[in-house]
Amino acid sequence: MSEELKKFEKTDRIVVKITYLVALFIFIGLIIWGVMSTINHWRYEYTNDAQVQEYINPILSRANGYVQEIKYKDHQQVQKGDTLVVLDRNEAMVQKQLAEAALSAAEAQLKVLQSNRNTANSSSSINQAQIDAAQAQLWQQQKEFERYKNLLENDAVTQQHFEDIQTKLKVAEANVESMKRTYKTSLSKTNDVSAQIEVAKATIAEKKAALNQIDLDLKYAVITAPTNGYMGKKNLQIGQLVQKGQTIGFIVDQNQGKWIVANFEETQIAEIHVGQEAEIKIDAYPNQRFHGTIESFSPATGSQFSLLPPDNATGNFVKITQRFPVRIQFKDDEKALVNLRAGMNAEVEIPKS
Known part of the structure; x- marks a missing residue:
């Protein structure tokens, strides 16, 4: 039994020594770590x-529409300008045809109004010439009236003949006044047509702007990568409705x-x-x-x-x-x-x- 006890005691001493050595190494390691940490903390x-x-x-949609095609996958690397999503453009194409027809109608209306203005200008010129002719006739009647008035005072003409001349003078004066009013009316018509032309031009500009907006919508229906990079998670599905300003993904x-x-x-x-x-x-x-x-x-x-x-x-x-x-x-x-x-x-x- 004594020999067995001696063996156990010897083993215990070895274990204790090993434990002390391990503890010593751990202690030294902690000291070294502490010193290095302190130095690093100072430095x-x-x-x-x-x-x-x-x-x-974020990649935003700049148009409304239903998703027709999706050209990218999760985490795919893309280059600037690569097509990512294509929206359905059929409705926009119909709207474009309607806008083009409306623009053509507005341009045709402008041509009609310009033709009417040319006609009104011609009428004004004719009326001006008629005024000149009427004024010439009035001048002649005034001279005739003065001459017959002098003759009447000298009893060289009858009263009836003088009254005929006086009536012709009044008719000439009325004719001049009528021509002037007709001329003013033609000028008013010309001004009215000119105002309508300006409205027609504004309408054409509006129709062109609407057409340009539709062209932009058609362009924006193809959503491209704004820069080189990697796409994030794909959250879209074919047939999904996308609103203008909606975030369709991240890059x-x-x-x-x-x-x-x-x-x-x-x-x-x-x-x-x-x-x-x-x-x-x-x-x-x-x-x-x-x-x-x-x-x-x-x-x-x-x-x-x-x-x-x-x-x-x-x-x-x-x-x-x-x-x-x-x-x-x-x-x-x-x-x-x-x-x-x-x-x-x-x-x-x-x-x-």
């Missing part, structure tokens, strides 16, 4: 509240690059500034390091841009450390960033100034 400002960002643009814009938005605590921003270098680690690629430059600071804390900003004046005040979004532009080339996606979590270290 760097660090945050793990950071994400990769890209511009995600992640490749042309404007990628960046990091790192949310630093307000106690950290005193040590960092625009233009400072930053080291970035993406959680999805822990063995790869990226580099960037601070591009800008948010003009306000993130909470101030929330839907309901906190109001400390309400009396329910609890002091909470605020965070400032800091935009960091990548310095790496596009090939190194090709696998990064918007929304990926990141960790950022910035040397203290």
Whole structure:
């Protein structure tokens, strides 16, 4: 039994020694980690509240219609100008034919009015000539009247003959007055037709604008990619009604690059500034390091841009450390960033100034 006890005691001593050694190594490791963390804390400002960002643009419909074709799939890469969705254009084509017919009718009406104005102008010219002739005849009758009046005073003509001449003078005067009124009437008709022509021209402009709007609707019935990028989830179905201004999908814009938005605590921003270098680690690629430059600071804390900003004046005040979004532009080339996606979590270290 003593030999067995000695074996157990020897084993226990070995286990205790191993335990001490493991604990010693763990303790030394913790000390080293603590020292390195303290050094890093002194040398760097660090945050793990950071994400990769890209511009995600909504694609809006600029026309009403039913979806006829869908040319893209979920997460498909597209180029600027690629057709994404085609709306049914049959109704718009019918409206275009009606608009073209209305425009033709308005243009024909304008030609009729212009012809009427030319006719009215001709009538006015004729009336003016008739006035001139009537005035000449009136002048002749006035001279005739004066001559016969003198003859009557000398008893050279009879009273009846003089009265005939006097009647002819009054007829000539009435004829001149009638011609003047006819001339004024023709001028009024010309002015009326000219006003109708202006209305017809405005109507033609309106019909042309309506036709141009229909042409735009036909053009907008083909919805294209506004930029190079990747499409998001497809939410449309063939036959679905799309309204003007409706969002039909989203595209992640490749042309404007990628960046990091790192949310630093307000106690950290005193040590960092625009233009400072930053080291970035993406959680999805822990063995790869990226580099960037601070591009800008948010003009306000993130909470101030929330839907309901906190109001400390309400009396329910609890002091909470605020965070400032800091935009960091990548310095790496596009090939190194090709696998990064918007929304990926990141960790950022910035040397203290």
